[in-house]
Amino acid sequence: MRATVMYGAKDVRVETVPDARLVESTDAVVVVTRACICGSDLWPYNAMPRSEAGNRMGHEFIGIVDAVGSDVRTLKKGDLVVAPFAWSDGTCEFCRNGLQTSCLHGGWWGGTELDGGQGEAVRVPQADGTLVVLPVGPDHALMASLLTLSDVMGTGHHAALAARVAPGKIVAVVGDGAVGLCGVIAARRLGAERIIMLGRHAARIALARDFGATDVVSERGDAAIARVRELTGGLGAHSVLECVGLGEAMLTAVSVTRPGGAVGRVGVPQENAIPNAKPTFYDNITIAGGPAPVRAYIEQLLPDVLDGRIEPGRVFDRVTNIDGVPDGYRAMNQRESIKVMIEF
Numbered sequence: 174m175r176a177t178v179m180y181g182a183k184d185v186r187v188e189t190v191p192d193a194r195l196v197e198s199t200d201a202v203v204v205v206t207r208a209c210i211c212g213s214d215l216w217p218y219n220a221m222p223r224s225e226a227g228n229r230m231g232h233e234f235i236g237i238v239d240a241v242g243s244d245v246r247t248l249k250k251g252d253l254v255v256a257p258f259a260w261s262d263g264t265c266e267f268c269r270n271g272l273q274t275s276c277l278h279g280g281w282w283g284g285t286e287l288d289g290g291q292g293e294a295v296r297v298p299q300a301d302g303t304l305v306v307l308p309v310g311p312d313h314a315l316m317a318s319l320l321t322l323s324d325v326m327g328t329g330h331h332a333a334l335a336a337r338v339a340p341g342k343i344v345a346v347v348g349d350g351a352v353g354l355c356g357v358i359a360a361r362r363l364g365a366e367r368i369i370m371l372g373r374h375a376a377r378i379a380l381a382r383d384f385g386a387t388d389v390v391s392e393r394g395d396a397a398i399a400r401v402r403e404l405t406g407g408l409g410a411h412s413v414l415e416c417v418g419l420g421e422a423m424l425t426a427v428s429v430t431r432p433g434g435a436v437g438r439v440g441v442p443q444e445n446a447i448p449n450a451k452p453t454f455y456d457n458i459t460i461a462g463g464p465a466p467v468r469a470y471i472e473q474l475l476p477d478v479l480d481g482r483i484e485p486g487r488v489f490d491r492v493t494n495i496d497g498v499p500d501g502y503r504a505m506n507q508r509e510s511i512k513v514m515i516e517f
């Protein structure tokens with residue numbers, strides 16, 4: 174089968190690899206029908222040290238179950254399934270509490286040992302706990318929005334929950350990538366009164382407004398902080414979604430949060446310190462978040478997607494086949510594209 178392998182920064186190749194197959198009795202093999210490239214794939218795309226073995230890539234996919242191990246109970250050949258960006262058993266202490274990203278028997282797609290989503294098929298460990306059967310056919314019109322349940326929509330939702338978005342709250346979203354845009358959808362869905370999007374790119378701002386952003390702040394750094402304060406009567410936002418991961422974005426996020434407010438961080442931190450420790454202490458600012466347990470959110474968000482109440486699939490602005498994956502990385506890295514979908 175063919176799959177995407179990254180050998181180092183800016184070196185993404187589509188190659189023939191060993192076919193996905195059952196190894197454990199709890200595995201399934203899924204033939205991928207849709208996958209995508211993630212903003213988080215751009216961190217290694219820009220910084221991965223050269224590797225002889227290469228890393229298999231992709232952690233967002235929908236596909237059709239092709240085979241199941243003898244201990245798989247909830248899935249059968251032919252089911253259309255969506256996979257969350259981490260796999261999990263669904264039964265351990267953390268899974269039962271809705272934190273599947275900390276599953277005691279779980280893990281992450283790709284790397285040197287496992288298949289990734291940006292390939293023709295995937296061996297899925299802990300298939301019963303990991304996969305969710307979709308009640309539609311593989312070419313359903315909502316496929317793009319359903320695919321976002323594997324990561325970006327669930328991650329935006331997690332940021333909003335961690336930032337304690339609720340009816341009547343003023344929300345600020347730092348980051349105009351696919352996750353930030355889904356954060357706007359999530360904030361509106363949870364009843365936010367105002368949603369301030371911090372971003373500059375015209376197409377992303379337009380989409381943010383369609384998704385429910387009421388204000389846009391296109392300044393950067395100190396000017397952005399001053400503008401959000403001005404828009405909030407000098408007080409700052411109740412809930413701030415940090416959807417980037419860079420230190421500067423986190424500094425902006427904590428600086429626009431009002432006393433007693435909360436920052437929900439879902440951008441993978443690229444630095445080990447959280448800025449402004451003292452001011453955030455004296456202002457009683459909560460800093461929460463982490464990798465989203467999207468497996469817990471798929472069933473919660475699925476009805477809204479199927480009913481068309483939310484349309485997170487609009488973050489995809491480019492579609493390619495597997496041969497176009499390397500160029501898809503390039504396009505997303507150069508911000509030509511918000512998010513690239515791969516059709517198989």
Ligand SMILES: [Zn+2]
Nearest residue numbers: 262265268276
């Ligand atoms: Zn678990």
